[in-house]
């Protein structure tokens with residue numbers, strides 16, 4: 505079923521129907537096998553991501569968005585166009601990726617946009633040329649022009665409708681672009697620019713959609729999903745919900761708990777201060793996860809290096825200075841060559857320290873023989 509999405513801000517009065525082309529498993533709609541990534545890429549992997557990003561940008565500009573086929577299934581074309589008509593969408597935009605002969609041999613490349621035959625000089629044609637202008641300026645691809653075709657989604661829609669083909673699945677370079685996140689965002693942004701211009705609405709960029717200042721209850725999208733993934737990483741669960749991209753009460757409560765634990769203002773809003781604290785917490789977490797050395801030999805100073813060199817080579821251990829080993833755990837197991845274990849961080853020690861250098865050297869030598 506179609507999904508009607510409202511902007512968080514006041515509505516600009518326009519509804520855009522977005523169509524992501526096919527189902528994820530629709531037969532044939534995929535690239536040839538690509539050895540570099542050991543798989544083929546499905547057309548819908550690209551279409552759906554672009555429709556998702558385009559939705560976010562349009563919402564940030566006050567549009568309502570109707571996703572006519574938001575599921576993995578291949579929604580029948582009449583269902584897509586009926587939903588757009590029933591909801592009185594102002595325009596219909598279908599996002600696709602082209603195919604030629606299904607091999608990487610001699611495939612054309614580039615972008616083309618389709619309108620219904622006879623509509624080049626109508627509103628559909630105007631929309632196509634505006635979107636096309638931005639696609640041409642942005643992506644470094646061959647421009648194949650605006651074409652006419654008797655496609656169902658162009659014929660059966662009651663509103664201006666375009667179908668964009670953003671590259672060729674069976675052109676190797678363009679096939680790999682399909683899963684390039686920067687490319688997906690760029691294609692979405694260029695569609696949005698054309699759509700904004702079509703309605704006379706000022707395009708304000710993608711920052712608000714892709715990198716908003718704050719996230720709060722009711723927000724949707726990729727940024728919310730990223731926040732939720734980070735909350736889970738840090739151990740803040742959300743009533744059993746996963747990262748679903750929807751900022752509901754459980755997400756708000758998790759943000760509150762994070763704020764409480766970090767001495768921040770507890771308001772459940774993910775703003776700049778909370779973002780900064782979370783980035784620091786994630787950094788700390790990552791550093792803690794860094795793999796520890798298996799074995800290290802702790803010495804008092806560089807002067808002790810020669811005494812432990814043979815040991816280090818034999819045991820494939822790193823040599824650490826006592827000053828460092830007092831600040832952090834330098835390895836899972838630590839051989840102490842002088843000075844004892846007092847003050848060292850760690851839990852698994854082999855102490856070879858003698859009462860003087862000579863005794864320590866003897867202990868090392870015995871240890872090597874053992």
Ligand SMILES: [Zn+2]
Pocket residue numbers: 525526533547600601602
């Ligand atoms: Zn397609």
